[in-house]
Amino acid sequence: MAKKTQLKHTLGDFLFNQIKNSKEYQDWADEFELPNFITDNLAKMLRDYQINAIKQFIYLYENHGIEKAKHLLFNMATGTGKTLTMAGIVLYLYEQGYRNFVFLVHQLQIKDQAIKNFTEPTFEKYLFKKQVKFNGKSIPIKAIDRFEDTKKDGINFMFFSTSLLYTRLINPKENAITANDFVKNLTVIIADEAHRLNVDTRKKTEVNDENNWEKAVQSVLHANPKNLLLEFTATVDLKNEKIHKKYSDKLIYKYDFLQFNKDRYSKQVNFLYNEETQIEDQKRLLIVNAVAMSEYRRLYAEREMGVSINPIILIKSTKIAQSEEDRAFFHKVIHSLRVEDFNHLKAMSEYKTDLLDTQFMFIKQMFNWLNSKQSSFIGIGGLITAIKERFSENNTMIYNSKTKERADLLPLLDSPRNTIRAIFSVNALNEGWDVLSLYDIIHFDISATKKVSLQDIQLIGRGARLYPYQLPKAYHNGDDLFSDNHRYEFNPFKRKFDNAPDAQGRILETFFYHFVKTGVFLENLQKDLLGEGIINEGVEKKTIRLKNDFMQSQTYQKGFVLVNSQEYRRKNKDSEIDLTFKRQIIASPYQLHANALTDKEQNKTLSAIKYKNIKITPEYFSEHLLRKALVGAENNFFRLNNLKNHIIGIKSIDEMIEHYLPMHDIQYGYIHGKDIHELNANEKLQLLVGSILPEVRKSIDKYMPLVTGSSVFRPKSLSSIFKEEKNIYLVAYPSIDKNTGEKIFHATDERAKAQTNHDNAQLAFDIKTADWYAYSENYGTSEEKRFVKYIATQIDELKNKYQGAEIYLIRNELDYYLFNIEDGRRFSPDYMMIINDIANQSVYYQCLFEPKGGHLLQKDEWKEKALIALNDNSEIRFEDNVLDDTNYRQYLAGMTNHGYQEIKCLGFKFFNSDTRGEHDFGADFNTRL
Numbered sequence: 001m002a003k004k005t006q007l008k009h010t011l012g013d014f015l016f017n018q019i020k021n022s023k024e025y026q027d028w029a030d031e032f033e034l035p036n037f038i039t040d041n042l043a044k045m046l047r048d049y050q051i052n053a054i055k056q057f058i059y060l061y062e063n064h065g066i067e068k069a070k071h072l073l074f075n076m077a078t079g080t081g082k083t084l085t086m087a088g089i090v091l092y093l094y095e096q097g098y099r100n101f102v103f104l105v106h107q108l109q110i111k112d113q114a115i116k117n118f119t120e121p122t123f124e125k126y127l128f129k130k131q132v133k134f135n136g137k138s139i140p141i142k143a144i145d146r147f148e149d150t151k152k153d154g155i156n157f158m159f160f161s162t163s164l165l166y167t168r169l170i171n172p173k174e175n176a177i178t179a180n181d182f183v184k185n186l187t188v189i190i191a192d193e194a195h196r197l198n199v200d201t202r203k204k205t206e207v208n209d210e211n212n213w214e215k216a217v218q219s220v221l222h223a224n225p226k227n228l229l230l231e232f233t234a235t236v237d238l239k240n241e242k243i244h245k246k247y248s249d250k251l252i253y254k255y256d257f258l259q260f261n262k263d264r265y266s267k268q269v270n271f272l273y274n275e276e277t278q279i280e281d282q283k284r285l286l287i288v289n290a291v292a293m294s295e296y297r298r299l300y301a302e303r304e305m306g307v308s309i310n311p312i313i314l315i316k317s318t319k320i321a322q323s324e325e326d327r328a329f330f331h332k333v334i335h336s337l338r339v340e341d342f343n344h345l346k347a348m349s350e351y352k353t354d355l356l357d358t359q360f361m362f363i364k365q366m367f368n369w370l371n372s373k374q375s376s377f378i379g380i381g382g383l384i385t386a387i388k389e390r391f392s393e394n395n396t397m398i399y400n401s402k403t404k405e406r407a408d409l410l411p412l413l414d415s416p417r418n419t420i421r422a423i424f425s426v427n428a429l430n431e432g433w434d435v436l437s438l439y440d441i442i443h444f445d446i447s448a449t450k451k452v453s454l455q456d457i458q459l460i461g462r463g464a465r466l467y468p469y470q471l472p473k474a475y476h477n478g479d480d481l482f483s484d485n486h487r488y489e490f491n492p493f494k495r496k497f498d499n500a501p502d503a504q505g506r507i508l509e510t511f512f513y514h515f516v517k518t519g520v521f522l523e524n525l526q527k528d529l530l531g532e533g534i535i536n537e538g539v540e541k542k543t544i545r546l547k548n549d550f551m552q553s554q555t556y557q558k559g560f561v562l563v564n565s566q567e568y569r570r571k572n573k574d575s576e577i578d579l580t581f582k583r584q585i586i587a588s589p590y591q592l593h594a595n596a597l598t599d600k601e602q603n604k605t606l607s608a609i610k611y612k613n614i615k616i617t618p619e620y621f622s623e624h625l626l627r628k629a630l631v632g633a634e635n636n637f638f639r640l641n642n643l644k645n646h647i648i649g650i651k652s653i654d655e656m657i658e659h660y661l662p663m664h665d666i667q668y669g670y671i672h673g674k675d676i677h678e679l680n681a682n683e684k685l686q687l688l689v690g691s692i693l694p695e696v697r698k699s700i701d702k703y704m705p706l707v708t709g710s711s712v713f714r715p716k717s718l719s720s721i722f723k724e725e726k727n728i729y730l731v732a733y734p735s736i737d738k739n740t741g742e743k744i745f746h747a748t749d750e751r752a753k754a755q756t757n758h759d760n761a762q763l764a765f766d767i768k769t770a771d772w773y774a775y776s777e778n779y780g781t782s783e784e785k786r787f788v789k790y791i792a793t794q795i796d797e798l799k800n801k802y803q804g805a806e807i808y809l810i811r812n813e814l815d816y817y818l819f820n821i822e823d824g825r826r827f828s829p830d831y832m833m834i835i836n837d838i839a840n841q842s843v844y845y846q847c848l849f850e851p852k853g854g855h856l857l858q859k860d861e862w863k864e865k866a867l868i869a870l871n872d873n874s875e876i877r878f879e880d881n882v883l884d885d886t887n888y889r890q891y892l893a894g895m896t897n898h899g900y901q902e903i904k905c906l907g908f909k910f911f912n913s914d915t916r917g918e919h920d921f922g923a924d925f926n927t928r929l
Contacts, residue, residue, distance in 0.1 A: 011238075014251050015072075019056050026858060028063070029055055033702075036694050038091045040635040041132045046088060047493065049263070050081055053253040054088045060252060061096075071221060071229045073250045077257035077533075078234040078458065079465035080265070083117055086190055086232060087127040093188055093228070094155055095134065100147065102158045104165060104191040104217070111159050113434065114192065116411065118157050119143040125411060125434065129635075135690040136632025147181045166216045182223035189220060191231045234461075257461060258533020264494040266464045267439075267511040269535045270359045271525075274344075274516050283326075283444065286514045287333045288341045290440045294421065295387050296366045297439060297507050304374060305505055306472040310390075311439040312413055313422045316459065318445045320400045323424045326444055327398060330422065334391050337384050359512070365504050396422040413437055414467070436467040443515040452524045457532060463511045464534050468492045471505075499814055501729055540732035540747040544775040544811065545725050555806045555836045556722075556774075560715035560895065561816055562846050562876060562905045566824045567710050571648050580703040581663035587691040609669045612676070616661040616692065620676055621684060626657050629688035634697045646704040666692060709819030709866075711873050713905050715895055718834070726813050728779055754778070755785050765789050774810040780851075784830055787851040787911045790918055791833075798929065804839025818848070820866040821873050827863055829907075835929075837900070844900045847929070848907050854915030867907030871928065874905045 019025050061069040076082045105111045116123040121130045131138050140154035150156045172178045221229045238244050260266050274285050294311045301307040317323045349364040369375050397406045413435045470492050497503040529535040550556055614620045630638040643650055730747035755778040758764035763785040767778050772795050778788055798807055810832045817828040833847040880889045909924040
C-alpha cells in the first residue's frame, strides 16, 4: 500500500504555492487584469478565486512556456464553479491558437451535462455569451465527433467518456477519432473529476499495463509537443505518496471547501435528527421535519425577502428498489398530514436555544412566524395546506441509474419556473449534479450499523453551495446615510447574515441534513465534514461593551461620525483623464498569437520584432477604420451611450476619435513586412480591435469606473453607529467545562484572546484602565493589539496638544464603513479615533486607522490609498438635500449649532510592525495630528 504523506508539511513545495508566494508573480498579478476577451465572452461574472485560478495559469503559460504548462491540475472543491474556470481558460487558449478541446468525463450523465454547458446556447446554464467575439468577429462553438469536422476559426469540443476514448485509441474505426489525429491536430484535453485519471498512479506496483486508459491519455498528451492536459477535480488523494510526488509540479491551483466556506460562498450546514424509535414513525418524522422547514423557507423567502425559490429536498434511499417504496410512503405522509405531526417539532423549539443549537432556533422562528402578522397568521393549518399543494405527486420525481424519470428537468431545478420539490435517488446524483436550491437531504438509512460514506460527504457538499439572491430594499440603507443594516452582506453570491446570527433570513443560507441518530453516525459525519471544511466545529461568542464613562461623554451623546455613499460618476478630474489616456500601450506583435509557440519558437519570434512609436491618428488609422473598430470592439463598450457613463460630458464619437484616443502613445511591435504602413485595412482593423482598444478599455475601466465613492462626507449620530454592546462570533472547537462537565466551545485564534490579560507581554495591555479606549476589551489580531499599545504611547502627547478635547479610540467591528472615493469599493477601517474639542470647539477630527499584517500589505494596498486620499479629497457638508427625510433634516439643524471651527475626516497609512516598522506609521501619525 502506498505510504501516506503528512500534507501540511509538504504542500509548500507544490507548484501552486511556489507561484502564489513568488514576489515575481505577486508583482505581475497586481498589475495584470484578465483580458476582456475572457470576461466579455463568459455568461457569468467570474468570482475572485476563479480569476486567481485563471491568472495563475496564464502566468505559468506566458512566463514559463508550454513545457511547464503541459500537464496541470486544478483542485477546486465541489460547487466552486470549475466549469466556468474551464471556460475562461478555453477562451484564453483559443487566443493562443488552440482550436480543439477534448472533454473527458467518467459518467454519461456528466458528459450530457457538459455538452449542454459548453455548446448549447439555448441551455439555461450555457457558459458562454450567446455570441462569442474575438477582435469584433463572432466565432462558432460546436461539438464535433472527429477532427475532420473542425471549424478552423471556431472552438471545437469533443466529448468522451474515459472508457470510450480508450476504446477508440486501441481499436481504430472508420470515420472515428484515432491516435494519429492527436499528432496532426493541436489539442487541449480537459479532464473533469480528474481523480479518475490516477488509476495507474495508485496501483500497488508499477505494472506495464498498456491497456490502462491512463496511459492512453498520456499518449494523446505527448503525441504533439504542444498538446495540453488540464485536470480538474474536487478530490485528489495527496496523502498517497505516488500521487503526491506526481502532482507536486502539476497542482497549479488549490481552492478547498474550507476556503469556500470562509469566503462565505456556501450555506451553513445543520443537522436535524431524531433518536431511535420505531421504523415507520422515524421515517414519518424525518419527512415532516424536512417538508416543514422546506415550505417555511419558501414562504418566508417569498413574503419577507422578495425571493422566489422552490427549495429541493433529496430523499436518499438505501437501494434502487427502495426508492419507489419511499416515494409512495412520502406521499402517504403528505396526504395524511395533520397538526399533531408537528408536535415533535414544537417540542424541539422549546429546547434551549443558543448558537450551539441553531436548528432549535430556526424551528422556534418558524413557529413564531407562522403565528405572526407577517405571515398573515397562517399557522400550522396553513402550512399543511401549502405542503400538500407543493409536494403533490406531480412535484416529485425519481432519478436512479435504472429510473431516470423526467431527467430533462434536472438542469432546470434552480429556475423560478421549477415546480419539483422532492427527488428520490440512491447514488446517481452524487457527482455532476448542479443544483443550488438543494436545501434538505433525508437519509433514509435508519439502521443501527449505518456508516458515513464518501457519497454522503459529496452530497452534503453539493447541498452546501449557496443559492444566490439579493436582499430586498428593506435591508438596504436607501436614502438614509447609515442604518443598523450595514452589518449585512449585499453580494448576491455570499452569505448575508454572518454578522447577524439571529436573523430569520439565515433560513435561506442554511442546509439541513435529516437522519436518525444511531451509533456513532453523527460523530463520524461531523468529523468528516470538518475535515472537508464543509462545517465549522462551533462558535464562541465574545462580547464587548462601551464603558460607562464613554457613554456619558459629550462625544457619545452629541458627537457624530462622517459617512459617504456610493454614487455614479459625476465628473472627470484632469488627473483622471491624464492617467487614463496619457499612457503608453504596447501593441502585441502581429504574429505572436497566431499559433501556440514553444519557448524556442517564441524566443526566435521575439528576436525578430522591431518597435516604433505610433499614435491613434489619421497618419496611421483612417477615421472610417477607427469608427468601424470602435463599433466592433469590446462588446459595445465604445458605444457613445456607454462612454458617457465613464467620460462625463463627452458629446460624440468624434470627440473620442479626435481628442481622447490621440493622447495614447502606442509602442507597435512588428516583424519584417508588417510595419504599420505595410498593413492593409483589415490588418489595421485587427490591430485596433485585438491589441489597442482592449488596452484603452482597461485604462478607462480602471481610472474612470462607473461607480465611485462620494467625496462628500455628512454627519451621522455616533451613538446610532456604535451600540452599547457588540457581539463577536468566532469559529470554535469543543472542550469540556471543568465545573459543569458540559460541552463548550473555544476559539483558538488570536482574536479570541482578550488584550487585558494576554499571556504575551508584547501584546498585553490593560484596556479596562485606559480612559481613552471606548470599549471594555479588545479582541483583535496581534497587529491590532500592537496598534492599541502604540496609541497608548501617544495619548498623553495628544491630550497636551488638544487641551480640553475628549479623545477616544473606538474599535470598529463592521459598525462603520466608507466607500473608496476612487472606485466605490466598501470597507470598514478597524479603528476610529475621535478628537472632540468640547472646551473650545476648535476641532472635531475623525481619524481612521487600519493595522495590517505584512502578508496583507500588498493585497489590501487599495484600502491604504483610499484612507490617504481622504486627507485631500474629502469635503464635509452639514446642509440637507431634497432626499433627506424629516428626522435627518432636524438632526442636521441641531448640528449646525455646534460651531466647530474645523472638522476633518483623516485617513492614515497602515500600521505595520513587522515589514515596515512602526516608525513609518508614526511619521504619518505625527504629521497629520
